[in-house]
Amino acid sequence: xxxxxxxxxxSGAPAAPATPTSxxxxxxxxxxxxxDVKMIGDEKGYRFEPASLAIKVGDGVKWTNVSGGPHNVALxxxxxxSKSQLDANMPAQxxxxxxxxxxxxxxxxxxTPNDTYTIxxxxxxPGKYDYFCTPHQALGMKxxxxxx
Numbered sequence: 001x002x003x004x005x006x007x008x009x010x011s012g013a014p015a016a017p018a019t020p021t022s023x024x025x026x027x028x029x030x031x032x033x034x035x036d037v038k039m040i041g042d043e044k045g046y047r048f049e050p051a052s053l054a055i056k057v058g059d060g061v062k063w064t065n066v067s068g069g070p071h072n073v074a075l076x077x078x079x080x081x082s083k084s085q086l087d088a089n090m091p092a093q094x095x096x097x098x099x100x101x102x103x104x105x106x107x108x109x110x111x112t113p114n115d116t117y118t119i120x121x122x123x124x125x126p127g128k129y130d131y132f133c134t135p136h137q138a139l140g141m142k143x144x145x146x147x148x
Contacts, residue, residue, distance in 0.1 A: 057123075090119050
């Protein structure tokens with residue numbers, strides 16, 4: 001017999017990365033209210049408005065680049081039990097099609113005004129979710145979402 005090494009299946013069968021199935025599974029849709037947060041950089045500084053939100057499990061948050069971009073949304077010390085589900089709930093691209101994500105728990109950059117990015121908070125554990133804009137974190141552009 002010739003070569004007995006096992007080769008990968010001819011169909012090229014590694015799991016498709018577009019729909020993660022390990023850990024958190026697939027994205028869960030928004031089932032409640034969608035909250036709006038503005039991303040602003042101007043003469044008053046860099047900030048999210050509002051910077052603090054209290055929402056319910058199943059709600060969504062839509063960030064809109066108003067000025068001073070590029071901005072992104074990166075989540076920090078989230079409840080660990082929710083990490084994989086939260087990452088699955090974060091789309092690979094912005095509504096305008098810019099992408100890809102800048103990493104786990106980090107949105108693509110929102111480059112032009114009116115670019116938006118929406119995250120579903122469905123299927124997550126209640127708790128505090130801190131977030132920030134990576135390019136402007138040192139300038140204090142951060143916020144928090146309390147999921148009830």
